[in-house]
Amino acid sequence: MKLALTVNRAPVTAEVEDRLSLADFLRDHCGLTGTHLGCEHGVCGACSVLLDGEPVRACITLAAAVDGREVTTIEGLDDDASMAVIRECFSEAHGLQCGFCTPGMVIMVRDALARGRCESESQVRQELAGNLCRCTGYAGIVKAALLARDRLNAAGAPAPSSQQKEASLP
Ligand code: FES
C-alpha cells in the first residue's frame, strides 16, 4: 500500500507491504536504526517510538496503520531539551551498559516525566516495567530517571509534553 506520514517532522511517502511492521519501515526504509529490535513481539520495549506523541511498540504496529500520522523516533528527539537532560542523567547515573535498551528506556522515561509519573522509585519501576534491560539490573536506570526529574524541576522546566514537541528549558 502507499503510505504517507510524518517521521521526525518530515513528510515521508513509500510503497510498503501490508504486513510490514513500523519498526522495519523505520529501520529499513527510513534508515532510522535507533529504533532497536529485541524480542520483535511486543515484550522488551526496545522498539518504543512515539505515535502522535504516545509511546507505541513499533515491532507490533503495522506501518500501514500509521498512514497519515506522526511518528517520532529517538533520532527525532535529538534536539529535545528534556531529552538532553535525560541523556545526561543516564550517562551520569550509569543507566546504560551496552545501550541496546536505551532508546526505548529514555523515550519511556520522557513520557513518564510528561505524565508526572516519576515521583518515587517504585513509580519509576512501574512505569518502566515494560522495558527490559539485560545489563544494568535497573538500579542505574531508576536513579537516572529520578535525577532527570530533579534536574528538570530545579531548572523550572515544564514537564516534557506528551506530544513530541520540545520541552523548553529556561
Ligand atoms: S522489539 Fe518491540 S517490544 Fe521487543
Ligand code: FES
Ligand atoms: S544496557 Fe544493555 S540491555 Fe540495557
